[in-house]
Amino acid sequence: MCSISINQTVDAQLTALGDAKKRKKLKKRVFRLADEAKTDISGALDLTSCHIKRMPPDLREIRKTTIGRHRLFFTGYHTQCRYVAFYLKRFKQYGVNDEDDKAFQNILRRALEDPPILEFSFPNESTNP
């Protein structure tokens, strides 16, 4: 059974969530996910989806897990049997301090600005999505 620690930063960020029930649920979830991992058995916190691409060298080892709309950043692997959560990025609530949230559109727009790695064309078929 592996452990997970949280620091004062995460503790404060959890407190800022406001709702004690939500806070406890979130803590329980990360505890359970860490608890299921063993030195010889990887857990949900060891998935490749936790890796963050293109981070600067000093932050290359950090990973993140998605908990609802929150993102919890942590270090450690099941082989060490210890994870350390050090930052919680809280979600931006819809309709709160936003005019017309264009984040999703921006994701799509910007992603398409990158030229495709391979281009395929199929005869007699429209290439439009």
Next chain:
Amino acid sequence: MNDFGEISGITVPFGDQFNLYDTSQMKSEVVGQVKMIVETTVYAQLVPGVLDLFVKASETTGSHVELSPEFYFCPTLKDNLGRVVPLYEFVEILDELIDYEDIKKELPTFSFAQINGAISFLRRIAQFNTAGIDIDAVMDEDLAQDQVFLDELRQGLADQESNYVLNLDQPNR
């Protein structure tokens, strides 16, 4: 020697990019290109079928989930103010609200990792789009370029003195 060689229709760059004596590097590049072609071809073949399934699923459930060409058919919802909420964010809200322990009570033989995996799978499916955009990767890239956020991460990472181990037996921890 030409700058490019042709192997079974695949263009392989020679010259500066390869040590001509290092065939293992060349092989791995070729394998990489073949893999990419196969993946892209399979993707192109699968997309119409998946899209058809999504369109039918939307139609039979009241068309509340929309598949718009504007968003490359990524499933979205529209709120009463006309704002677009992607379906994967809706799944994130579900994930946030549910208690894994409640699910485990109903499915006691499942692990928490399996429950987490199932919900994460639904979220990933909800990110489907015909442009082949990896939405998570784009969001990661966003984070990696946000200097203010990176500085906050560094501060969090440096805050190691006050760590405490989560323990469900202690009510406050």
